[in-house]
Amino acid sequence: MVSQKGLALVDRDEDGVDRAFRNDVLEGLRQPQKAVPARWFYDDRGSQLFEDITRQPEYYPTRAETEILRERCGEFAELIGPGRAVVEFGSGSSVKTPVLLGCIDPSAYVPLDIAGDFLRQSVADLSAKFPDLPVHPVEADFMRETALPDEVADLPKLGFFPGSTIGNMVARTAVDLLRSMRATLGHDSHDGAMLLIGMDLVKDRAVLESAYDDAAGVTAAFNLNLAERINRELGGTIPLDRLRHQARWMDDYSRIEMHLVATQDIAFQVSGESFAMSAGESIHTENSHKFSRRSAFTLLLAGGWTPVRRWTDGEDRFSLILARAATPRNAP
Known part of the structure; x- marks a missing residue:
């Protein structure tokens, strides 16, 4: 069941160009x-190329993260519980997202992505696997606080941010994003927002x-x-x-x-x-x-999230961390 109401248009200029894209490119090219x-890698072709990257033998993160999701499914179900709306920051992977959804019995799925065509395709693929799950796609830049569809406003929420995308950002920007996610998910809800986030580990x-x-x-x-x-x-x-x-x-x-x-x-x-x-x-x-346990936890705490549990794959290549939104009196 796919809702179209959540789809929102990116702010474009008179030439149909994303204003933020133009501004970021020109400002960046002016620097020494x-x-x-x-984030501007991910037009429709870039999003498809990244999916192709995840299947390359040298690219371990997707395999390692999927291993954790599959082997720790029972722990996710116990700690997260059923009935949460899963808000994924970035369109769902055809491998990882279904594993998580199958573990925790969610009430709804809300994928946020800036690449509209790729978002719609990923939603179509996922809806075919979960035909009874309400899906509310939102075309938006998840780097900013985003208004979620009314249908999930009163539901407890789990943010899902796999793939160590948080590692693409310098610390200041990563903390800003974590705070923005906390605001998007609604830290004041009675059940408390949760976040399941992937972080790659330091290695050879x-x-x-x-x-x-x-x-x-x-x-x-x-x-x-x-x-x-x-x-x-x-x-x-x-x-x-x-x-x-x-x-x-x-x-x-x-x-x-x-x-x-x-x-x-x-x-x-x-x-x-x-x-x-x-x-x-x-x-x-x-x-x-790339993160150690200490640097990962420090980043989450600075962003207003309290770590609950951390898992790694069998070769200690990758980590998944479950965190809960800090209460307002303890949050930065």
Whole structure:
């Protein structure tokens, strides 16, 4: 049962371009270290490419997280309980989301995603597996507080944020997002909002770098798709054949960085504004922070969430953490 009432349009300008996308790209390209926020990877093609990444042999997070969901199903059911509306921040994976929904007997499912076509397809796929589950898709940027459909306003809620997307953000932005999620889910509800969140773990550098630079080149295509999107939607002239994908482990920051590196001097325009890059310069497109137990818990507490239980897969590659919204008097 899929509701269409929750679908909301992204704020677009007179040319039909997402205003936030244009602003973020232009502001990022003006910086000494050019950068574009990772959330703009996920147009419809980018979302599909990411699904393809999750199936690459080098990319362990999806397999590890799915292992946890399947093996700890009974614990999720006991701790979360039945009857919660599951609010997923990002369209549901065809693998992970059904496992969770099958464990906890939810009252409704509310996927939030900025890529409308991908959102509708993922909802259609999931509704076929759970035909009796009310589904209320919302096309929105989950980085901001979002008004949920009226149908779930009075239901206890579980936020679901798998895949370690929280690791794409620097600490300040991650804390802001966690607080925004807390506001979206309604921390004052009588049953208290909960959050189930994935966080990747620190591990061997070679394993990490290969996970973000697979032999088949899918991650490279995913990275380059961002430049293709800029060219297509913002009238860009970025020479795609003069950019190469690079994944770097930055130990001091405990993160993988993805870059689009210029192979030679280039000049281009975006939305009528001129830019140039020297050979070796890059556009920084993604961070993927890796966590210890301590750093993960510290981040959640700063964002207004109290950790309840933490699980890892059998090889200690990945973690899932269940947290409860802090009461207002204890929250930041």
